[in-house]
Amino acid sequence: xxxxxxxxxxxxxxxxxxxxxxxxxxxxxxxxxxxxxxxxxxxxxxxxxxxxxxxxxxxxxxxxxxxxxxxxxxxxxxxxxxxxxxxxxxxxxxxxxxxxxxxxxxxxxxxxxxxxxxxxxxxxxxxxxxxxxxxxxxxxxxxxxxxxxxxxxxxxxxxx
Numbered sequence: 001x002x003x004x005x006x007x008x009x010x011x012x013x014x015x016x017x018x019x020x021x022x023x024x025x026x027x028x029x030x031x032x033x034x035x036x037x038x039x040x041x042x043x044x045x046x047x048x049x050x051x052x053x054x055x056x057x058x059x060x061x062x063x064x065x066x067x068x069x070x071x072x073x074x075x076x077x078x079x080x081x082x083x084x085x086x087x088x089x090x091x092x093x094x095x096x097x098x099x100x101x102x103x104x105x106x107x108x109x110x111x112x113x114x115x116x117x118x119x120x121x122x123x124x125x126x127x128x129x130x131x132x133x134x135x136x137x138x139x140x141x142x143x144x145x146x147x148x149x150x151x152x153x154x155x156x157x158x159x160x
Contacts, residue, residue: 004093007033009083010041011098015116017042017050018142019135024123025096026058033090035064035082047143065089072105080105087111098146117146117154124158133160 006029013034016022025032034053039061042050053059064082073081080102087095088109095106098115106113114122117136124132136151 004029005033005087005090006031006094006096007035007083007087007090007092008038008096009034009098009102010038010079012096012116012119013038013042013050013053014046014048015098015139015144016119018048018144019138021123021129021135022051022056024119024128026056027128028119028122028126029094031058031060032096033060033062033086033092035079035086036061037064037078037082041079062086062090070109072108076102076105084109084111116144117150121154121158124160131160132158 008025013022016024039053042053054061064085070085070088073084076084080097080099083095083097084102084106086092087106088111093112095111095113096115096119097103097106097113103113103115120129120132120135123129129135133155136146
């Protein structure tokens, strides 16, 4: 059985790095794939430091194919566009993306999607983190933003 290809965008990597929990990704999914653009975006730096993605053995970096074949992607930023293009080209089973417009485009193109909050919910359900709410609070304090109603709804679903 071939492994499911999981492609992640920049936002979830930054969010998980903000609480030093990038390890949740390989623990939950094995290996992951990112577009080279995502590596560049994370390396460009910002208020939250992300480790050098090229140094992570569980992460495969792929140059995205031109996205001209998918007009739906035209309005997205480069990272989102390339993440979705890589997912489509490599028939990914899951795309991890947080931005609403990117999620909508991925869903329109038939991709399965989750986001950082979905990763935290799965981590909570499998015992990898003690508290979904503690993790999201720590991300918020680091400057990562999620819609409070969505955080509350997922917290309720995971029993917090």
